[in-house]
Amino acid sequence: MLSFTRTRTQQRSNRSMSLGGMDYADPKKKNGFCGKILMVSTLTALCILMLKQSPSFNTPSQFSRHEPGVTHVLVTGGAGYIGSHAALRLLKDSYRVTIVDNLSRGNLGAINVLQQLFPEPGRLQFIYADLGDAKAVHRIFSANAFDAVMHFAAVAYVGESTLDPLKYYHNITSNTLVVLEAMAAHGVKTLIYSSTCATYGEPEKMPITEETPQLPINPYGKAKKMAEDIILDFHKNSEMAVMILRYFNVIGSDPEGRLGEAPRPELREHGRISGACFDAARGIIPGLKVRGTDYKTPDGTCIRDYIDVTDLVDAHVKALEKAKPGHVGIYNVGTGRGRSVKEFVEACKKATGVPIKVDFLPRRPGDYAEVFSDPTKIKNELNWTAKHTDLLESLRIAWRWQKAHRNGYSTPLVMSA
Numbered sequence: 001m002l003s004f005t006r007t008r009t010q011q012r013s014n015r016s017m018s019l020g021g022m023d024y025a026d027p028k029k030k031n032g033f034c035g036k037i038l039m040v041s042t043l044t045a046l047c048i049l050m051l052k053q054s055p056s057f058n059t060p061s062q063f064s065r066h067e068p069g070v071t072h073v074l075v076t077g078g079a080g081y082i083g084s085h086a087a088l089r090l091l092k093d094s095y096r097v098t099i100v101d102n103l104s105r106g107n108l109g110a111i112n113v114l115q116q117l118f119p120e121p122g123r124l125q126f127i128y129a130d131l132g133d134a135k136a137v138h139r140i141f142s143a144n145a146f147d148a149v150m151h152f153a154a155v156a157y158v159g160e161s162t163l164d165p166l167k168y169y170h171n172i173t174s175n176t177l178v179v180l181e182a183m184a185a186h187g188v189k190t191l192i193y194s195s196t197c198a199t200y201g202e203p204e205k206m207p208i209t210e211e212t213p214q215l216p217i218n219p220y221g222k223a224k225k226m227a228e229d230i231i232l233d234f235h236k237n238s239e240m241a242v243m244i245l246r247y248f249n250v251i252g253s254d255p256e257g258r259l260g261e262a263p264r265p266e267l268r269e270h271g272r273i274s275g276a277c278f279d280a281a282r283g284i285i286p287g288l289k290v291r292g293t294d295y296k297t298p299d300g301t302c303i304r305d306y307i308d309v310t311d312l313v314d315a316h317v318k319a320l321e322k323a324k325p326g327h328v329g330i331y332n333v334g335t336g337r338g339r340s341v342k343e344f345v346e347a348c349k350k351a352t353g354v355p356i357k358v359d360f361l362p363r364r365p366g367d368y369a370e371v372f373s374d375p376t377k378i379k380n381e382l383n384w385t386a387k388h389t390d391l392l393e394s395l396r397i398a399w400r401w402q403k404a405h406r407n408g409y410s411t412p413l414v415m416s417a
């Protein structure tokens with residue numbers, strides 16, 4: 001069941017209509033006022049009667065009580081790219097899911113897809129709320145019996161973070177504090193936190209292990225590192241089970257074509273490489289701008305570790321299953337293999353079949369030359385390894401969804417062969 005719940009702090013645009021809309025009595029009648037009162041009272045009594053007869057009247061929502069054998073996961077940012085894929089996987093694995101999202105960057109269309117796939121009562125609810133609103137967050141935790149939180153919600157563009165750092169510290173660091181406080185106050189004992197390889201900055205030694213010093217060089221990475229520090233400090237005196245997953249560059253989409261990556265058009269300029277490649281292939285932008293060709297890498301372009309979203313959400317489920325009270329696990333989630341931007345662009349040309357025009361430009365502030373993971377720890381401790389490591393195949397799958405959803409989630413199109 002999808003219940004589109006509105007938190008109390010949001011405006012109710014139709015509030016003034018509720019009585020005014022019943023202005024049915026003839027105003028010329030002398031006894032119109034009494035008639036109105038009588039009619040309103042009768043209708044109110046009828047409504048109460050109908051509500052009382054409704055089977056759900058005295059039954060608290062399934063989301064508000066713990067149920068043996070059912071794990072209820074709060075997925076923040078579940079209308080976004082990674083969060084929606086994680087919610088799909090959790091629902092497929094029989095978890096109960098509550099998504100909280102302010103739709104600032106996510107898509108209601110993704111929620112609709114999940115709703116259509118899992119319409120049964122007690123499976124999925126969506127709550128439209130901003131995590132910066134601490135009162136609303138506490139109300140959500142009071143009304144729902146969460147067993148675990150996967151905290152995805154965040155603004156997540158390196159370039160944007162250099163232009164608007166305060167937005168990043170607020171949205172990432174301070175909102176994580178709000179979520180953590182609510183978890184502590186309401187006794188929610190498991191947290192899976194979305195962190196990033198951007199917290200490592202530009203280490204001298206590759207590959208990056210979890211022991212690599214964290215010296216972030218842009219506000220996005222710094223805000224995530226601060227959020228990690230808050231979680232770790234809190235954890236010292238708590239029995240919370242904490243898993244911090246530091247993702248590398250996420251690509252791909254649901255192999256069955258139900259979900260995809262659909263960032264806001266206005267964020268295109270800050271966007272990630274896969275989005276830009278697809279936009280160029282569809283002619284939405286004239287071509288690709290590869291920023292930086294003089295890095296100390298074999299072909300001069302940046303090197304990144306691209307992790308398929310299907311593998312990434314699998315790592316989350318494994319982290320949730322293995323989370324232990326009082327224990328913190330910190331894991332890199334990557335393939336362990338770096339690919340250059342030039343390599344990526346070539347794969348994108350092949351996947352889309354479009355000879356994308358490429359312009360080579362100077363470096364972008366805040367980018368680092370080479371980043372790839374050492375995924376040994378997550379393999380040893382969570383028994384997780386990346387399986388979808390064929391870059392071309394990941395891009396083909398993502399392109400199929402992009403081609404069928406030219407306007408993101410708003411207007412699905414029938415795919416051409």
Ligand SMILES: NC(=O)c1ccc[n+]([C@@H]2O[C@H](COP(=O)([O-])OP(=O)(O)OC[C@H]3O[C@@H](n4cnc5c(N)ncnc54)[C@H](O)[C@@H]3O)[C@@H](O)[C@H]2O)c1
Pocket residue numbers: 076077078079080081082083100101102103104105106107129130131132151152153154155156171175194195196197247248249250251272
């Ligand atoms: N995409 C990547 O390559 C990548 C890499 C490393 C880490 N991450 C992390 O993964 C997480 C998800 O990233 P994504 O790529 O899916 O981004 P996304 O923008 O697609 O999704 C983020 C979601 O969070 C929601 N949100 C943002 N601020 C909110 C707020 N204040 N209250 C409620 N909802 C809010 C947005 O509306 C959106 O639905 C982020 O924490 C990001 O830092 C992503």
